[in-house]
Amino acid sequence: MQIISPNYILTPEKLLCDMSVAFDSTIRKIAPIDELTKEFPDAEITKLKKNSLIMPGLINAHVHVEFSGNKTDLSYGDFMSWLYSVIENREDLINDCDANCMTKAIDSMLESGITTFGAVSSHGMDLEACGNAKQNVVFFNELIGSQATMADALFTDFLSRLDASKSVKREGFFPAVAIHSPYSVHPVLIKKALEIVKNEKLKLTAHFMESQAERDWLDNSDGDFKEFFEKLLKQNSAVSNSKEFLQHFDGEKTLLTHVVKADENELSTIATNGHTVIHCPISNRLLGNGAIDLTKLSTKNINWITATDGLSSNYKLDLFEEMKVALFMHSEMPLLDLSKRLIDSVTINAAKALGLNTGEIIEGKNADMLVLDLDKEPNDELTIHLILHRYNISMIYINGELVKE
Numbered sequence: 232m233q234i235i236s237p238n239y240i241l242t243p244e245k246l247l248c249d250m251s252v253a254f255d256s257t258i259r260k261i262a263p264i265d266e267l268t269k270e271f272p273d274a275e276i277t278k279l280k281k282n283s284l285i286m287p288g289l290i291n292a293h294v295h296v297e298f299s300g301n302k303t304d305l306s307y308g309d310f311m312s313w314l315y316s317v318i319e320n321r322e323d324l325i326n327d328c329d330a331n332c333m334t335k336a337i338d339s340m341l342e343s344g345i346t347t348f349g350a351v352s353s354h355g356m357d358l359e360a361c362g363n364a365k366q367n368v369v370f371f372n373e374l375i376g377s378q379a380t381m382a383d384a385l386f387t388d389f390l391s392r393l394d395a396s397k398s399v400k401r402e403g404f405f406p407a408v409a410i411h412s413p414y415s416v417h418p419v420l421i422k423k424a425l426e427i428v429k430n431e432k433l434k435l436t437a438h439f440m441e442s443q444a445e446r447d448w449l450d451n452s453d454g455d456f457k458e459f460f461e462k463l464l465k466q467n468s469a470v471s472n473s474k475e476f477l478q479h480f481d482g483e484k485t486l487l488t489h490v491v492k493a494d495e496n497e498l499s500t501i502a503t504n505g506h507t508v509i510h511c512p513i514s515n516r517l518l519g520n521g522a523i524d525l526t527k528l529s530t531k532n533i534n535w536i537t538a539t540d541g542l543s544s545n546y547k548l549d550l551f552e553e554m555k556v557a558l559f560m561h562s563e564m565p566l567l568d569l570s571k572r573l574i575d576s577v578t579i580n581a582a583k584a585l586g587l588n589t590g591e592i593i594e595g596k597n598a599d600m601l602v603l604d605l606d607k608e609p610n611d612e613l614t615i616h617l618i619l620h621r622y623n624i625s626m627i628y629i630n631g632e633l634v635k636e
């Protein structure tokens with residue numbers, strides 16, 4: 232048992248002052264330190280310095296660790312230019328990012344306060360690095376393939392990777408499933424994968440409506456994707472439309488990434504099924520896809536969370552940086568309200584979307600906590616300042632274990 236005593240504790244409802252936290256792997260009690268020391272007389276006590284703040288560890292629900300070798304290889308500004316550059320450089324991107332490269336990316340997330348991440352794994356090459364990570368990991372084995380003739384081979388490979396992820400036996404590691412997108416996965420494959428998801432109660436994610444090219448292809452089998460599919464995959468039409476794709480997930484809560492180009496009917500379907508939207512603002516800007524309408528999501532009561540995507544479409548894996556960009560990107564939204572929603576989107580709301588017992592500092596939750604060193608007493612605009620000023624993270628706890636000091 233441990234007791235940690237800061238000046239301030241950030242909760243979703245309010246800022247607590249002069250309270251302490253008693254915890255082992257979970258948060259056991261929050262109360263004045265005198266009360267905690269009486270109840271837990273043998274606890275190890277850590278008294279923090281002036282203007283210290285405890286907040287929940289951050290949750291990055293969508294990252295492609297396998298592509299962490301990119302820095303200047305890929306083309307930005309337009310989705311199709313980026314996609315062609317990925318195909319052109321794919322072999323080098325994969326070969327140039329070994330276990331050390333992926334571990335470095337994972338460690339950089341930890342340094343920026345990310346205590347849980349969702350790794351979308353295309354090849355399983357990141358399994359060892361993610362299995363050895365200090366963080367909690369939801370390991371999304373990705374299924375991709377739109378050609379019916381390749382379905383059996385692709386599904387066999389997917390099952391092999393999924394089984395390998397199930398062999399990782401450690402606290403905080405969760406095998407899961409990712410469906411790449413409506414344009415890149417054949418319906419037969421989706422149905423087979425979802426049977427496993429439902430039977431084994433696995434977490435589920437998919438990319439959805441990221442670009443105008445996707446919009447045009449799914450609606451009319453036309454647009455910028457037409458030449459891409461005809462030349463590279465010998466396909467003249469989309470394997471499904473967006474409505475058919477979303478119907479696969481009826482009754483199965485799913486994390487849908489991007490959703491920038493979704494229409495009203497699709498958003499209503501997402502809301503009805505209780506799906507979550509993962510917002511990746513830097514990736515959307517770099518790939519020329521525009522900004523999602525967060526106000527519309529909130530109006531429809533759609534839970535949205537913030538993530539970094541991978542280094543194939545970002546310059547760092549840092550949720551504080553991601554939130555800062557979002558703060559300026561969504562200039563039509565009231566600043567303070569948006570800052571609070573952004574903090575929630577990488578803590579409590581992300582935890583709920585992933586079904587994890589973390590994301591807030593309350594009794595019974597896992598002890599995933601950051602200690603930040605503020606430079607003065609906080610005011611009512613604390614969430615704005617947390618995003619803008621990147622205060623020093625002096626301590627990080629994951630499941631009650633001190634992993635950084």
